[in-house]
Amino acid sequence: RNDKDARRDAALWAQTDVLLTDAFFKLANHLHCGVIPRDSIALQKDSVIADDALNAFLRDALAGNRISEVLQAREPSHEAYQLLKSGIAEYELRFGKATWDTLPAEYGDTAAFRRQLALRLAKTGHFDTLLYSLEDTVALKKSIKQFQQEIQLYPDGIAGRRTIQYLNRQPVEWIEQAGINLDRWRKMPDTLPARYLMVNIPAFRLQVWDDSAGLVLESRVIVGTPRTRTPQLSSVMTNFVLYPYWRVPYSIVFKEMLPQIKKDRNYLYEKNLEVVDHQGNIISPDSIDWQKLNKNYFPYVLRQMDGLDNSLGIMKFNFANRFSVYLHDTNNRKLFANSNRALSHGCVRVQAWDSLAMYLVSHDPKPGMADTVRAWQAREEQRTYAFQKRLPIYIRYFSAEFRDGKLRFYEDVYGEDARVRQYLR
Numbered sequence: 001r002n003d004k005d006a007r008r009d010a011a012l013w014a015q016t017d018v019l020l021t022d023a024f025f026k027l028a029n030h031l032h033c034g035v036i037p038r039d040s041i042a043l044q045k046d047s048v049i050a051d052d053a054l055n056a057f058l059r060d061a062l063a064g065n066r067i068s069e070v071l072q073a074r075e076p077s078h079e080a081y082q083l084l085k086s087g088i089a090e091y092e093l094r095f096g097k098a099t100w101d102t103l104p105a106e107y108g109d110t111a112a113f114r115r116q117l118a119l120r121l122a123k124t125g126h127f128d129t130l131l132y133s134l135e136d137t138v139a140l141k142k143s144i145k146q147f148q149q150e151i152q153l154y155p156d157g158i159a160g161r162r163t164i165q166y167l168n169r170q171p172v173e174w175i176e177q178a179g180i181n182l183d184r185w186r187k188m189p190d191t192l193p194a195r196y197l198m199v200n201i202p203a204f205r206l207q208v209w210d211d212s213a214g215l216v217l218e219s220r221v222i223v224g225t226p227r228t229r230t231p232q233l234s235s236v237m238t239n240f241v242l243y244p245y246w247r248v249p250y251s252i253v254f255k256e257m258l259p260q261i262k263k264d265r266n267y268l269y270e271k272n273l274e275v276v277d278h279q280g281n282i283i284s285p286d287s288i289d290w291q292k293l294n295k296n297y298f299p300y301v302l303r304q305m306d307g308l309d310n311s312l313g314i315m316k317f318n319f320a321n322r323f324s325v326y327l328h329d330t331n332n333r334k335l336f337a338n339s340n341r342a343l344s345h346g347c348v349r350v351q352a353w354d355s356l357a358m359y360l361v362s363h364d365p366k367p368g369m370a371d372t373v374r375a376w377q378a379r380e381e382q383r384t385y386a387f388q389k390r391l392p393i394y395i396r397y398f399s400a401e402f403r404d405g406k407l408r409f410y411e412d413v414y415g416e417d418a419r420v421r422q423y424l425r
Helices: 003-033 051-063 067-072 079-095 111-123 137-150 161-167 171-186 250-263 266-270 333-337 353-361 369-378 416-424
Strands: 195-200 205-210 214-224 233-242 273-277 300-304 315-319 342-344 348-350 383-396 400-403 406-409
Touching: 003 067, 003 171, 079 171, 079 400, 079 406, 111 137, 111 161, 137 161, 171 400, 171 406, 171 416, 205 353, 214 333, 214 342, 214 353, 233 353, 233 369, 250 266, 266 273, 315 353, 353 369, 353 383, 369 383
Parallel strands: 195 383
Antiparallel strands: 195 205, 205 214, 214 348, 233 315, 233 383, 273 300, 400 406
């Protein structure tokens, strides 16, 4: 071999070394912080990896030939992340190489279609062919309901257009959706507080976790519609208000209320609304020329008075955020029975608001505080209770999780999964 070949080999080895080192650093960063670019919500002080730390990881990996082990240690340690990761591995083992025939886009009430539907549901374990014949319509309807419930579709037991769309998704698409949610967990803080509240938007669910007791509270919630989305955020809950006033956001005033008031001023009385000027004075609606008011000129605030007819219900939970959203009760509680609960203007309505309040009060050092709050409720007093121990709150978007022993998927209500897929491709 001549000097030219030796120099060429040395250059190739040097280039390979640089490329492999870059790949190691990039993989370590992606496993810790995620592939998708982080926004202001995901930027956490304890998630930043300093250059000297990366260098230490590399030295540790090379010294003991522990590259895989060192990289895996960069992943989040959260139980939900680890369970989701295990769930994906199990799902891939069962369905990773599977495909299934595409069902017709529209429901067909024929024996052939029902048979095809039963065979499709059997592939994912929703229809047991050992217990039921493919012609058993009662068992088929029950299986469809189970599938619909798992992804938050209305469980009517009928394979309508949206149900068929989800049934036609191939395993690789479900695995990709679960992987996107692993990436979202990588954007959570490395260490979560001892106590915290988590709202999962696609699951329409609130949970309160406490290190000393695990999951202490779970509740259905109603979140914003796709047009008026509930924002993802991190904050700290500071207080709750009993029998709160509702200051109507101007977006709702101009889009929904002002046109109705111009047609009939009695709308204000029907909705229990009062008019307040910017000095805080209550103004008689009869003294206002409503026809002159518009988006560019509206020197008032509409406020819904407290009481059971208030849209906020009996209680409102406050936390600082730039979106002016909060958690609250509602006077329309029957909506919690809906499967799709993306129905609000952006705030989060909580079904178990009373249990949440009692949990927060239970941390008050003063004995009997729970009884005091109950007395305020009974007397319908407007009171503000400031927490002795503030509660961190996270509102996030997890469309897949490992729950009740299996991988669960939820409808992409805001199209966030679709946006990530587009970015990755």
